[in-house]
Amino acid sequence: MSSIWHMTTAISQRPPLTEDIRTEVAIIGAGMTGILLADRLQSAGKEVVILEARRIGSGQTGGTTAKITAQHGLFYADLIDRLGEKQAAVYAKGHQQAIEEYRRIVDERNISCDFKNCRSFLYSDRDIAALKREADAAKRLGLNARYTESVPLPVDMKGAVCFDDQAIFHPLKFLDAVASDLTVYEKSPVIRVENNRVMTDRATVTADFIVFACHFPFVNFPGFYFKRMHQERSCVLALKTELPPPKDIYFGVDPDGFSLRPYKDMVLFGGGSYRTGTGCGGHYDWLKKAANEWFPGAEVQAQWSAQDTVPARGFPYIGRFSVDHLNWFVATGYRKWGMTSAMVAAKLLGDMICCRENFMEELYAPDLFSARELPQILSDSGRAVASIASHALPRRVRSLRSVPTGTGKEVGWCRGAYRSDDLRLHVVSLRCPHLGCRLHWNREEKTWDCPCHGSRFDRHGRCIDGPAQRDIRL
Numbered sequence: 419m420s421s422i423w424h425m426t427t428a429i430s431q432r433p434p435l436t437e438d439i440r441t442e443v444a445i446i447g448a449g450m451t452g453i454l455l456a457d458r459l460q461s462a463g464k465e466v467v468i469l470e471a472r473r474i475g476s477g478q479t480g481g482t483t484a485k486i487t488a489q490h491g492l493f494y495a496d497l498i499d500r501l502g503e504k505q506a507a508v509y510a511k512g513h514q515q516a517i518e519e520y521r522r523i524v525d526e527r528n529i530s531c532d533f534k535n536c537r538s539f540l541y542s543d544r545d546i547a548a549l550k551r552e553a554d555a556a557k558r559l560g561l562n563a564r565y566t567e568s569v570p571l572p573v574d575m576k577g578a579v580c581f582d583d584q585a586i587f588h589p590l591k592f593l594d595a596v597a598s599d600l601t602v603y604e605k606s607p608v609i610r611v612e613n614n615r616v617m618t619d620r621a622t623v624t625a626d627f628i629v630f631a632c633h634f635p636f637v638n639f640p641g642f643y644f645k646r647m648h649q650e651r652s653c654v655l656a657l658k659t660e661l662p663p664p665k666d667i668y669f670g671v672d673p674d675g676f677s678l679r680p681y682k683d684m685v686l687f688g689g690g691s692y693r694t695g696t697g698c699g700g701h702y703d704w705l706k707k708a709a710n711e712w713f714p715g716a717e718v719q720a721q722w723s724a725q726d727t728v729p730a731r732g733f734p735y736i737g738r739f740s741v742d743h744l745n746w747f748v749a750t751g752y753r754k755w756g757m758t759s760a761m762v763a764a765k766l767l768g769d770m771i772c773c774r775e776n777f778m779e780e781l782y783a784p785d786l787f788s789a790r791e792l793p794q795i796l797s798d799s800g801r802a803v804a805s806i807a808s809h810a811l812p813r814r815v816r817s818l819r820s821v822p823t824g825t826g827k828e829v830g831w832c833r834g835a836y837r838s839d840d841l842r843l844h845v846v847s848l849r850c851p852h853l854g855c856r857l858h859w860n861r862e863e864k865t866w867d868c869p870c871h872g873s874r875f876d877r878h879g880r881c882i883d884g885p886a887q888r889d890i891r892l
Contacts, residue, residue, distance in 0.1 A: 419863065421481050421722040422656045422681060427590040429474050435603035435621045441467045443771060444616045444625035446608050447632035449479040450589065450757065451749050453597045454764035455629060460600065462772050467625075468600060469618060471607035471632075475593045477883075478633050478756060481724040483654060483686050485667045485679055486520050486585040486757045488513035488561055489538040492548055492671050495555035497733070501781075503558065508781045509733065510559035516761035517585055523596070524587070531591035532681070538667040541569050541578035541675070548671065553579040571668060571678075572661070572712050584667060586679050589757065609887060611637060614745060627771050630739065630748045631763070634727055634872065636852075636885040640740035641784070644853065644885060646791060647727045647751050649872025653701045654688040656681065656720040659713045676708065684719060687712070694725060695869025699861045723863060725872065725883060726754050730791035735784035736763045737770065747771070748784060818843055826859040826866065826877060833892075834859065834866060836877040845892050846879040852886040866890065 443459055445452045448470035456466045470476075488510060497506040524533045542549055549565060556563035562582040569575040606618045616623040630636075635643045654677075657663075663685035668678040670689070677688040687709050690701040702721055709716055729735060729751030736759075739746035747770065749763035762778065769776040780786075818835055821827050821843065826836040828848060834857065836844045846866060848857045855870035865882070866875040874883035879891035 419722045420720065421654070422684070422686070422720045423475075423482075423484070423588060423590040424480050425720055427588070427594065429590060429594045429597075432470075432474070432602045432604040435469065435606040435618050435623070438622045438624070439467065440624045441465045442625065443467075443627045443629065444469065444623045445629045445631050446611075446616065447477070447630070448474040448597070448602050448604070449477045449631065449633065450475075450593060450760035451763050452629070452631035453593055453600065454760055455631060455749075455767055456600050457596050458764050458768035459771060462768065464771070466601065467623060468602045469606045469608055469616065469623065470602060470604045473604050474597055474602055475590045478725055479589055479593060479760075481654075481722055482589055482756055483677060483679055483688055483724070484587055484589045484757060485538065485677075485755075486517050486587060487538040487581065487667055487755070488517060488758060489540055489556075489563075489579070489581040489584065489667070489669065490753070490755045491540065491669060492552050493732075494559055494561075495548075495551045498555055498558070500732070505781050506555075507559045508778055510556070510561050512762045512765075512778045512781075513755075513758045514561060514583070516758040516765070517583065519761050519765070520585060520587070520592075520757075524592070527595065529592055529595040531588045531595065533585060533587040533592075535583070535585050536666045538581040538584040538669070539569060539578040540581070540669055540671055541571070541575045542671050543573075543575050544672055546577040549577050549579050556581070570664060570666070586667065586681075588681075607887065608632075608636075611746075626745060628746050629767060629771075630746070630750070632884060633725075633750065634883075634885045635739070635748055635750055636887050637739075638853070638885075640742045641748070643735065643748070643750060643784075644871050646730045646735070648794075648870070649694040649725055649727055649883075650691050651694050651697065651723045651725050652677075652688055652691040652754075653705050653723050654686055654721065655702075655705055655709055655718050656684050657687050657709055657713055657716040658684055658719050659716045661713070676712075685713065685716075688724075693869065694872040694874065695858050695860075695867040697860055697862060697867070701862055724754075725874075726756070727751050727872075728753060728794075730794035734759050734763070734782060736766050736782035737779060737784050739784070741785055818845075824864070825861065826864065828859070832856075836864070838877070844878045846875070846890040847892055848890075850886055851881075851888040851890060852884075857890070
């Protein structure tokens, strides 16, 4: 299930790290955050290396819908209620500046990445009161937003909030261009981090500063990020439609709302979010049915899923990893808005590492705990405890012969099996190597997924998403 970005871009391969080195800054993760940060730091005269477990852009950046927008759902009115107008304005200003920074980089470097300026609509066919409240909040925070009942979609909507001066692009074309002059070591998974040393499976990097830009930090203590976030997946279809695709960005705020944006002569149609490890299948069928109602006769050119971290406090953790490790930095918890959040993180962490003041530092500081985090933390902790405890429950032992071709099933105590098309069985442990939760079979994507913290493993047991770092193959 390759994304349209991977289908239309081939990023040049980089060698793995094979010998011990020393540098000023070591960045873990070659997604949008890591590449943008490395680019800023290198421009400031810092020596930087990036360590990537797989390929540049192979993680969540390659699965994004690539909307560069300060419109983040029904968000600003609630943010004002929680943090006050002053801090909410810091968030809004930072993300609008992020859009402008993308424009500057694309223009100054003449990057061919299908960058287009557009509007972003937050729409509903039910609750216009919430939309009007959001439009008012966004305007108070300095964003160019307004309520409108003119929504250029193929289905009727009651209203929308329109944000001007937003953008879309091809994330991997952009990433490839920005990364061209950076030192990136691919296929160099980080196994452990201790003080100022980053250890991969082959060699060690010693650095003055270490940045975790790997979507979900794999170090549990200190920081406790595994308690402060969970992960969700959502599906995306690339549709070839008979009519010209919509020109702008659209995000539905209703429980069954959809996300839309154009890419060339296609529309990217997304929806159907669910917590990683809890999907019961049928998500793509549901999305295709809805797509046919919106765009009759549309042909699916590609389909894939994106994975997002959901922070308990509702906005990202960007800053020092913890008070115990002042030379460690982290950027995580982007929800569904990774493109502008990546730029925000690059600008903020770049200034912090270069000892420059930044107006966003206090807002995003990860060590500022809020009581509003408690409900999600308690709920997620309860889920984790129940999942780990379920290992002790008696389980019916299934015969390996009962596993159909192309399917994964639990076959005994803490064991699962997948039968490939060549009839071979691939038996795995169902205990997540991160913290021991019970893995569940995702029949739609043919993966073993963790419902606690979102780690994922392919049908053969290889780790494909963290925070887990080890395979589950027996």
